[in-house]
Amino acid sequence: MPGYTTENIRNIALLGHSGSGKTTLAEALLHRFGAIEAPGNVSKGTTVSDSSPQEKTLGHSIDSAVASFDSGGYHINIIDTPGFLDFLGRTKSVLPAVETIAVVVNAQVGIEPMTRRVMNYAAERRLCRMIIVNQIDAPGVDLAGLMDHLRDSFGAECLPINLPAPGHGSVVDCFFNPDGESAFSSVAEAHTAIIDQVVEVDEDLMALYLEQGQDLSPDQLHEPFEKALREGHLVPVAFVSATTGAGLDALQQLFVELMPNPLEGNPRPFVKGWDEAAAPFTTVPDPDRHVVAHVFKVTMDPFMGKVATFRIHQGTITPNSQMFIGDGRKPFKAGHLYRPFGKELREMERGIPGDICAVTKVDDIHFDAVLHDSHDEDLIHLKPLEFPEPMYGLAIEPTRRGDEQKLSDALHKLSEEDPCFRVEHNSVTNETVIRGLGELHLRIALERMRDRFNVEVDTRTPRIAYRETITAASEGHYRHKKQTGGAGQFGEVFLRVRPLERGEGFRFVNAVVGGAIPTNLIPAVEKGIRQALETGIIAGYALHDLEVTVYDGKYHPVDSKEVAFVTAGKKAFQEAVKQARPVVLEPMVNIHITTPDSAIGAIAGGLSSKRGRVNSTDTISDGQAVIHGMAPLAELGDYQTELKSVTGGQGSYTMELSHYDPVPFDIQQRLMAEFQPQED
Numbered sequence: 001m002p003g004y005t006t007e008n009i010r011n012i013a014l015l016g017h018s019g020s021g022k023t024t025l026a027e028a029l030l031h032r033f034g035a036i037e038a039p040g041n042v043s044k045g046t047t048v049s050d051s052s053p054q055e056k057t058l059g060h061s062i063d064s065a066v067a068s069f070d071s072g073g074y075h076i077n078i079i080d081t082p083g084f085l086d087f088l089g090r091t092k093s094v095l096p097a098v099e100t101i102a103v104v105v106n107a108q109v110g111i112e113p114m115t116r117r118v119m120n121y122a123a124e125r126r127l128c129r130m131i132i133v134n135q136i137d138a139p140g141v142d143l144a145g146l147m148d149h150l151r152d153s154f155g156a157e158c159l160p161i162n163l164p165a166p167g168h169g170s171v172v173d174c175f176f177n178p179d180g181e182s183a184f185s186s187v188a189e190a191h192t193a194i195i196d197q198v199v200e201v202d203e204d205l206m207a208l209y210l211e212q213g214q215d216l217s218p219d220q221l222h223e224p225f226e227k228a229l230r231e232g233h234l235v236p237v238a239f240v241s242a243t244t245g246a247g248l249d250a251l252q253q254l255f256v257e258l259m260p261n262p263l264e265g266n267p268r269p270f271v272k273g274w275d276e277a278a279a280p281f282t283t284v285p286d287p288d289r290h291v292v293a294h295v296f297k298v299t300m301d302p303f304m305g306k307v308a309t310f311r312i313h314q315g316t317i318t319p320n321s322q323m324f325i326g327d328g329r330k331p332f333k334a335g336h337l338y339r340p341f342g343k344e345l346r347e348m349e350r351g352i353p354g355d356i357c358a359v360t361k362v363d364d365i366h367f368d369a370v371l372h373d374s375h376d377e378d379l380i381h382l383k384p385l386e387f388p389e390p391m392y393g394l395a396i397e398p399t400r401r402g403d404e405q406k407l408s409d410a411l412h413k414l415s416e417e418d419p420c421f422r423v424e425h426n427s428v429t430n431e432t433v434i435r436g437l438g439e440l441h442l443r444i445a446l447e448r449m450r451d452r453f454n455v456e457v458d459t460r461t462p463r464i465a466y467r468e469t470i471t472a473a474s475e476g477h478y479r480h481k482k483q484t485g486g487a488g489q490f491g492e493v494f495l496r497v498r499p500l501e502r503g504e505g506f507r508f509v510n511a512v513v514g515g516a517i518p519t520n521l522i523p524a525v526e527k528g529i530r531q532a533l534e535t536g537i538i539a540g541y542a543l544h545d546l547e548v549t550v551y552d553g554k555y556h557p558v559d560s561k562e563v564a565f566v567t568a569g570k571k572a573f574q575e576a577v578k579q580a581r582p583v584v585l586e587p588m589v590n591i592h593i594t595t596p597d598s599a600i601g602a603i604a605g606g607l608s609s610k611r612g613r614v615n616s617t618d619t620i621s622d623g624q625a626v627i628h629g630m631a632p633l634a635e636l637g638d639y640q641t642e643l644k645s646v647t648g649g650q651g652s653y654t655m656e657l658s659h660y661d662p663v664p665f666d667i668q669q670r671l672m673a674e675f676q677p678q679e680d
Contacts, residue, residue: 002350004075006262006285009354010255011077011311012133013094014619015122016104017112018060019085020033021134023049025104025242026067026080032248033076035069035341049080053451054444062087062444063417064297064371065096066309066340066356074256075354083114085592085654086441089420090297092121093367096382097296097311097356099265100128100229107133107141107239111153113592113618119154122355128259130236132251137168137241144184144584150237159194161236161258163187167173171239171247175258176218193203197234201227209603212249218257226264262354269383270312270370277345277563283313285353291323291373293357294382300413302452305361309340310371323371325364326381334359365418389657390420391589393443395462397432403455407432410453415446421445421609426463433462437440438654439640441491461637466541466671467585467660473498479554480568490563493525493572494552497580500545502660506533507558509549517553517565524562525550528569537577539584539671545581548573577648584668585660586632591628593643593653599623610635611664630658634667 014022024039027047036071040047049065061082068077079098081091095101101122105115130510131150136143143164150158162171171182178191195216199206209216227627228234230604238254240247267282270292283292297309309376317323317442322331338345338358351357359365370381398407409432411423422435436442449455475496480488500507500510508526533543550569596604597619604614604627612631619625636655643651663671 002072002075002348002352002355004073006287006352006354007602008074008256009077009262009352010074010259011079011098011101011262012255012259013079013081013098014101014102014104015081015091015114015118016077016083017106017109017114019109020083020104020106020112020115021242021525022060022083022104023047023080025132025134026065026078026432027238028070028245028248029076029243029252030067032245033069033071033252034199035067035497036089040164042398051343054447054636058444059230060084063090063299065342066297068339068356071252071256076252076255079356084438084440085114085117086436086438086444087420088117088437088494088654091118092385092387093296093419095121095125095127096268096294097384099181099262100130101152102130102132104132104134105146105541107135107137107146108145110146110594112147112620115592118152123232125519126230126232128226128265129232130238130254130259132239133239134242136164136239137244137246139351145320147185147237154235157197157233158196158235158237159511160185161238161254162188162247164235164239164246168241169244172249173201176253177645179632180568194234194236197385198224198228201231201233222258225258226260229260230264230266232413247600252611262313270381273516286314287352289314290376291317291321291371293317293323295365295367295369295371295373298365298416300417300452301360304345305418306363306365307340307360308359308362308365308369309358310357312351312353312355312357314353315373316353317357318349319347321373324375325366325369325371327362327375329375332362332364332592336360372542385419387419388423388437388440389435391587391655391657392438392442392460393433393435394446394459395431395433396457397457399456399458403567406453406455407449407457410449410455412451414448414553426465427478431462436533437656438652440652464634465587466539466663468536468538468541468543468582469501469502469545470497470543470577470580470582472581474576474579476572476574476579478568478571478575479542480564480571482564488556488559489561489564489567490554490556490559491521491524491568492554493550493565493568493573495525495529495550495569495576497549497573497576498509498547500547502545506530507547511549511551512553515532517550517555517562521555521560521562521565522550524565525553525569527562528566528571529573531566532570532577535677536675537574538582538675540675541584541671541678543577548576549671584661584671586634586663586667587635587660588630588661589633589655590658591631591636591653593626593629593651595625595643595647595651597623597625597626599647600627603627603643603651604629606642607631632661632663653654 027039029351030036033233048067064081144544151524161175166183174190178187199209262285292314293310295308295310299307319337337348339348340358424433477494479492614629616628
């Protein structure tokens with residue numbers, strides 16, 4: 001049995017921008033409370049979290065890492081996450097595993113793009129949030145100004161739970177024992193502010209508070225404190241220095257005494273299938289009920305095989321427990337149960353609700369899977385996360401002939417590990433395209449292919465994934481008649497097409513009455529239409545966002561076969577589309593560019609020349625800014641090279657799909673001229 005109960009577990013994810021000190025903070029906590037003998041160093045590649053060769057070379061996290069420590073009967077799981085926007089998928093994937101998101105902010109730099117994103121993601125997921133201001137002892141920090149900026153950016157619910165002491169070598173408690181002097185604010189005022197905020201969620205306690213003043217005990221405040229966290233009514237701010245250890249003891253006290261345990265956080269709804277509107281089934285953190293666990297991370301280890309890391313939400317798991325994956329009926333047996341500690345896996349005897357565990361060598365297990373030991377429970381899946389659409393792409397092919405299968409296996413394993421790494425095969429261009437969130441994202445993937453799977457690839461810019469659609473309603477008709485000496489082919493189809501709203505896809509409507517086309521041949525008509533949808537009509541790109549209604553036709557009792565109505569449906573559809581003012585659509589992307597202030601003008605001008613625009617600019621410290629803009633994906637094929645030139649190698653960017661827009665007339669004419677439709 002573990003030496004703790006579910007009530008004594010704390011699951012906390014460290015999120016924040018790259019360089020905020022998340023990994024160093026995790027290392028300091030592990031050392032402070034005895035989990036490691038000495039703290040590792042990011043620059044030397046000796047930390048628990050950053051264990052891969054790429055992380056050690058880069059000096060930054062590129063994957064999430066779980067580690068834990070025990071303190072005073074409490075078990076604290078810490079999940080360190082990447083801070084680069086390129087690895088946002090790996091960061092978001094940990095959200096279902098924790099009750100608390102601790103957003104780490106660099107005291108010197110302040111609020112950065114990733115800070116804003118993860119604060120929003122945590123709020124959307126109804127997770128309790130706190131802010132950790134790190135590096136408070138760095139030279140030139142303006143902690144008072146930063147505190148004001150946090151409240152301006154994220155709301156008045158951001159309140160300090162401790163404050164730096166003069167000299168910033170320690171912190172002063174503002175909640176449990178508000179006694180001492182702060183470097184920049186009144187401790188008494190901070191204490192009053194946070195107590196006032198907490199009692200607002202409990203009418204009875206507020207009445208008592210107004211009667212007797214501030215003489216409320218921590219026990220009286222605990223439940224309303226948890227409620228304020230769950231409702232987003234309070235976001236405590238803690239000050240620390242991971243390098244000197246200032247504030248670490250206070251942070252540990254905050255974790256164990258005030259942050260929610262698995263019984264206190266907002267419940268996670270498990271829904272039937274993927275339908276968010278379905279009546280949710282909510283797990284109960286009871287060790288005696290059926291097992292329910294959720295896989296939030298999958299990695300491929302050269303020695304251990306597939307490693308699946310999961311959070312137990314209900315029930316108890318032991319080595320050799322038999323479990324199912326989702327609605328699959330084939331059970332698997334967890335031969336060993338592990339506790340992840342960075343890249344190390346430590347044997348466990350038992351996992352209880354709230355525990356983070358791992359199993360290995362289960363081929364069918366996958367990211368986002370729900371593990372359970374009974375089909376009696378009416379549940380399939382957690383409410384799914386929404387990941388950014390990977391838009392940065394490279395067409396790849398193996399450098400060495402004969403490596404095609406090795407490349408396929410490597411791509412499959414990489415896509416299993418990363419929810420924002422996609423592999424596509426474009427049948428029109430016969431290209432294999434990998435897509436990610438940015439240049440760094442794909443560069444790391446290519447390095448892993450080379451180092452882990454011994455696969456070298458050649459890369460090039462892929463063709464753009466244009467689309468076709470229609471802008472008007474029209475009708476089409478085609479009679480297919482073929483006589484070959486024996487039984488012939490006959491089929492006649494009348495149909496209408498009309499445009500749908502962008503993003504609605506394709507809709508097929510059967511409005512045939514009176515048996516003009518027999519019911520058993522209607523699927524053949526739809527099959528022909530779908531064939532034309534895939535190959536395009538005017539430029540060779542798939543058609544989207546339209547409705548096709550088949551309303552009439554003719555058939556022959558002998559010669560009408562499926563193949564005849566496939567052809568008739570396809571030809572009638574092609575005729576209708578050509579008269580429905582078809583257009584080619586191009587993907588428009590939101591682009592986020594981090595750059596020195598001195599390059600803002602050049603970047604804005606460059607985007608304008610690419611048919612793009614700047615929407616807004618956020619200024620951050622140290623002469624850096626983030627430009628938020630929009631541009632056609634087709635114009636950004638070699639943007640990394642251009643950005644490096646403009647910024648002296650200091651710029652970086654990520655992008656995500658925004659929507660599809662019609663291409664300019666001259667580009668559509670060129671795409672149509674290049675299209676050579678195949679003859680049927």
